[in-house]
């Protein structure tokens with residue numbers, strides 16, 4: 001398999017759109033950013049997102065308490081290379097003093113392009129300690145946390161990400177948007193569902209419209225964008241400045257180039273060929289093994305593999321085999337076999353015609 005196929009592909013696409021956006025002193029190329037995804041947004045995923053056209057990547061959420069305790073694993077999660085930039089480090093926590101100290105440490109020692117605060121996480125272990133979406137229940141605390149992070153971040157811009165509220169009965173996103181602006185945040189991202197809403201139904205994009213009308217800072221819309229058309233519709237309906245894409249990027253890092261080009265000039269990029277897709281997934285698996293070692297890297301890669309083969313002939317059988325792989329060679333072998341089989345099928349089809 002020719003590794004350069006994927007690199008050629010991304011080089012062509014990365015440079016063919018010209019739209020952009022500024023968040024404070026940070027200038028971004030493109031309008032589609034790659035969402036923070038716990039358990040997914042590690043270095044290989046972020047590198048591929050940037051190569052695939054993302055305007056910015058985020059780390060998965062990082063505990064402010066763990067930062068000030070200087071946990072080694074946490075610092076590993078915040079380490080990054082230029083090929084993952086522009087990059088935001090996402091913090092969560094419920095104690096303004098701890099958040100201030102964590103923001104200071106992260107800014108001075110890790111130098112991210114943006115510091116980002118999570119007010120959206122619904123996970124029990126986070127909200128049980130009053131972090132993530134739980135902060136939305138106390139707007140005084142929300143303000144204190146944003147002010148603390150802005151103070152700790154110095155000249156690094158700060159943004160926040162929130163859900164509409166703790167539940168559908170208590171929407172607070174407009175107040176939180178205004179608070180963020182007053183407290184010195186440069187951007188606000190809204191995942192347009194409440195914490196209680198989980199991932200059910202459709203994200204309520206009308207909330208993003210209301211937020212955009214309520215604040216003057218950059219608004220990033222989030223929830224259910226899976227194509228260039230979705231992104232264009234979200235921007236048209238809500239007036240948001242940028243879109244954030246999460247689930248649709250897993251197994252399809254090229255979505256960012258697809259979205260950015262569509263927003264730029266209304267055209268679609270050709271979908272990658274089978275060979276290009278296979279190069280991409282095998283490359284990704286190789287990067288995971290380099291980063292985490294073979295056993296852990298392949299294990300962690302399993303949750304991506306199933307999504308990469310969406311639309312493949314016999315995808316479910318392939319998934320069954322892929323989730324049992326233990327080595328990079330096994331992954332390579334499954335995909336090589338697949339390409340060989342598809343090529344034979346195509347030859348047979350053309351002989352029959």
Ligand SMILES: Cc1cc2nc3c(=O)[nH]c(=O)nc-3n(C[C@H](O)[C@H](O)[C@H](O)COP(=O)(O)O)c2cc1C
Pocket residue numbers: 035036037038039040059060061090118120121161191222223224225244245246247248
């Ligand atoms: C597996 C997974 C992990 C996530 N982890 C985070 C996280 O660490 N921080 C965060 O702010 N949001 C997190 N989210 C929420 C996403 O960033 C995003 O808001 C949500 O998936 C909606 O966007 P989408 O419809 O494009 O997926 C996570 C979502 C998923 C599915």
